[in-house]
Amino acid sequence: MNQYIRYGIYKPEEIFPFLVDQSLVRDMKTLGIKHADPLFKKATEKNYDGHSVKMYSTRYHLFKKNLVCVGCGMRGSYFALEKDKKAVADRCHFNLYGVNGDKEILFTQDHIVPISKGGASNALSNLQTMCTVCNHKKADNHTVKLSDEQELMCLIREYNKADEKATKLGTNLAKVSEALWRSGTISLDRLLELLPVGYASFKLRALNKKQKILMLGEYE
Numbered sequence: 001m002n003q004y005i006r007y008g009i010y011k012p013e014e015i016f017p018f019l020v021d022q023s024l025v026r027d028m029k030t031l032g033i034k035h036a037d038p039l040f041k042k043a044t045e046k047n048y049d050g051h052s053v054k055m056y057s058t059r060y061h062l063f064k065k066n067l068v069c070v071g072c073g074m075r076g077s078y079f080a081l082e083k084d085k086k087a088v089a090d091r092c093h094f095n096l097y098g099v100n101g102d103k104e105i106l107f108t109q110d111h112i113v114p115i116s117k118g119g120a121s122n123a124l125s126n127l128q129t130m131c132t133v134c135n136h137k138k139a140d141n142h143t144v145k146l147s148d149e150q151e152l153m154c155l156i157r158e159y160n161k162a163d164e165k166a167t168k169l170g171t172n173l174a175k176v177s178e179a180l181w182r183s184g185t186i187s188l189d190r191l192l193e194l195l196p197v198g199y200a201s202f203k204l205r206a207l208n209k210k211q212k213i214l215m216l217g218e219y220e
């Protein structure tokens with residue numbers, strides 16, 4: 001089941017020489033030239049067999065830099081001019097594909113630092129080429145990590161429900177939080193946001209302070 005309607009197949013060398021630099025797009029915006037302006041279209045779009053394609057997408061620039069999946073080493077070998085079946089008003093755009101045996105594999109841009117962890121959403125420096133097979137594997141791992149956060153939320157609810165803030169629950173909460181923090185699963189800021197004020201958050205703050213002192217060689 002394909003989500004795209006396909007209009008044609010193109011070699012990378014039919015696309016890359018015609019990419020439009022994003023600084024040009026920024027300059028035109030500064031000059032007040034809107035996307036709908038014929039001048040803007042003329043400068044940033046190219047016609048492929050009767051279909052007008054925007055040529056400044058970050059994705060194309062990323063693929064020009066690297067056609068190889070950072071996960072498995074598969075090479076993206078051709079572009080397909082396609083349109084999303086569901087998005088009726090959508091324009092034609094290029095999708096990069098590689099071939100594995102008799103399977104066609106779609107390529108995508110992957111955020112090196114996830115947006116959820118403060119990574120830039122559209123900066124070329126935070127993007128890497130990845131096939132969708134590797135991208136889904138990465139997403140699956142992320143789901144496992146999310147369930148850690150859910151587990152923590154259960155503990156917090158339990159702690160909050162307890163009549164007396166039982167020492168054992170507090171210790172447990174501190175232990176789990178510390179493990180999540182040390183493994184890089186949840187950032188310290190996020191943990192402190194989630195944790196109720198009490199033993200666990202106090203302990204994490206203290207640990208972080210100690211770590212900073214060790215790292216920076218600072219003494220108080």
Ligand SMILES: [Zn+2]
Pocket residue numbers: 069070071072073074130131132133134135
């Ligand atoms: Zn891959």
